[in-house]
Amino acid sequence: MKSKTAGDFLQNKLFLIVGAVLLLVAPLPFGTYEQNILIMVLFYAYAAIAWNLVCGFVGVLSLGHAVFVGLGAYISTLLLIHANLSPWIGMFIGAAITCMCGVLVGYPCFRLKGPYFALTTIALGEIVRIWVLNNEYFFGIDIKGSMGLLLPQTGFQPLAFEFANKTTYYYIMACFVVIGLIVSYRIKTTKLGYYLTAIKSDPDAAESLGIPLARYKLIAMAISTFMIAFAGTFYAQYYRYVGPDRIFGGDLSVQIALIALIGGQGTVFGPLFGAILLVPISELLSEYFGGKVPGLHLFIYGVIMMFVVFFMPNGIHDYVMRFLKWLERGFWKMLGKGNKKPETANL
Amino acid sequence: MSAIIKLENVSKHFGGLKAVQNFSGEVEYHSIVGLIGPNGAGKTTLFNMIACTFPPTSGKIYFEGKDITNFKASQMAHMGLARTFQVVKPFGDMTVIENIMVGAFLKTKNCKVAREKAEEIYEFLGMTCGRDQVAHNTTTVDRKKLEVARALATQPRLLLLDEVMAGCNPQEKLELVEVIRKMRDSGITIIIIEHDIKTIMSLCDKIFMLHRGEKLLEGTPEEVANDKRAISAYLGEDYVNA
């Protein structure tokens, strides 16, 4: 079995091409309801990819990453509301600040071992959520506390990241996902990726080879939190509203983590597969059972989580890749080029 | 200055346990030095202090003239000091070549260069397990070699080998001895902890013997083999031949 840190370039271009085409045309045949689901799939995929950069690659479990999503959302939205700054710019500022916070948090916390780190991230998430819920002002800036931030609706303002139809939002999120995948791939196949895998595998051995553990963990954390902040801005611009309970909530954190874990942590495409599998389930369940059976989709997530940890600890990634490889072989056979053995890059 | 490493009155206490007491010694460049003694004598503790896994309770350690007593473990590879672990620590999910590459990345940022270096070392050590074999699927001997390969990839000037031959059959030990000689010939100083006395005697220029944390004696293989204290503490009466 080839290891997950394949350094070779993508030999299997076919599934990528098909994937790219699907990505481009996906929203077109559908109505707004389905498009919303697609957008949510991409949103969670992107967030999970960003989460994976630190948690999957380094091997820590953060159950409070929603904080960084929320920070990104709040910063760009506040800049929009109070300073009239376009979210296209605001999101970079949000990302930068979030990134700094991520590093500040990581620095003392990375010393903690597995479960304690996880507990600390939960605690941090709760602290931020409760604080925002209960406070109207932050250094004089009106953050509206529990009421959340409402974005002004004008319908169509591309410069203000506001669009009339869902399709545009879809393509924007699709771009983010592609960027996320590229970043993941670039990290995995370069020195940073090797070092992170080494740190995850055996920190003592990694140190003996000259790898400064803290520095690399923080680099991963910085990239992860920087990227996930953009998801926050997107969320705000899409829903036109951000509230502390949702955007800083433990549920969001756990959902992001679950999607990455079930998809396959430490891989490039894992989080995407996870999102494709889980988000439609969640959305469809809320549609059909919505208010009638509260907590159903989280229950299903919990069950799937246990199932996956028990039977497929590396997530569904390997199975999906094998399936795709099988499909591709079949395809080439059908075309009469039966002897070609495509190599699926193990991402 | 011909000593690559110098220890001055190094001691290490773990609570009430005196693991190492007042150890002093020097290792010359391009030599192979052996560290022997019964289990629990403090050999690995000494290695850990030299590699800066933890600092000594007292005393000083000099590497190439620099005081490294309180340095961090991750700094040592940069300074030219590499080590292997008594219980091997491969990066299980990576392939053999990728493991070695991690070491090679110390000296380069480039993936291709690292891979070439890794291939070079793979050849140099005469490794037989598949290049792309996942590390946790390798045999003990291959893992030992991998451990050495990875350390070698950091291009050290001093290499600490901790019981590299444990668990190897005589043929495999001979292979490793060859490898160690090759490494020394390429300019690396080696300190080796081993229990196989025959190997130590044939390989080393100088031997330190530790007993209960203290340096019992220091000398050439002949001197050690004939020393009464060494014989009674560790070697046993049958050992007179180097």
Add this chain to the structure above:
Amino acid sequence: MLQSILISIPHGILLGGAYGAIALGLSVIFGVTRIVNFAHGSLLMVSVFAYYGLYELWGIDPYMGIVIVAPIMFMVGYVILTVLIKPLIIRERASVVEPTSVMLITIGLWYALDNLFMMIFGSNYRTLDTKASQTNIVLGDATFVTQLSRVIAFVASFVLAGLLWFITNKTELGKRIRAVSQNRDAAALCGVDVYKTYGIAFGLGAAAVSIAAACLSQFYFVQPQIGSTFGTKSFLIVVLGGLGSIPGALLGGFIFGLIESVGAQFITTTSASMLSFLLFIIVLVVRPKGLMGKL
């Protein structure tokens, strides 16, 4: 103002006793198996619902109900360890799987259980109106009023702690438990069935939390959310008091009870909980052993 602060102190201590009782089970499980059981709060919640069911359907008073629920929860705990966790530990030792898998499966269990009950019972809260919950204890001329159930919970925490201490220190089983918690492999070499001992420890923890649940059910709501609330609180308490320490769990409980009770005089309860989380993080980062921990 001063008077209300002073009164809040004994209230806080009473509350702290209950918290300690809840956290005891977690401390035992962790102390022995080194497993951080994220589903601890869920076990509490399930037990509370069990007592509710027994009381509403058959009129069985929760304190009596302990006789039924505690052994069942013991089995539940044992089964969770043996069926869900043991295979992962075995797998982990072969180094094929990340050690976080045990943690992840308890997280999955937490989510599944809490939301299952949410689905069945909804988020509305119910209360158990028993004699103990209705009887008030009045001190002075109504300056200090509390429910009998809270006082019982306070006393129960010591009894439970004593019981657990007795089991772990004075019985054969306790010796095995301590051996396994100190050195798993050495204990195995001495013939101790490690996984069975883990299972028993887990069962004990679950039974302990179910006893605490009997007390809690009579002065707190019966709703699925209490799983997360108290689960998280238990972690805070156990970390503060020191993981694996029985007196530490009680001490941590008291400190938390006091923070919440006295703090509520000055700031809102939600803000007080924020402080608890902050304290938790500080303890973990600065003194991970906690106040009395042995790890």
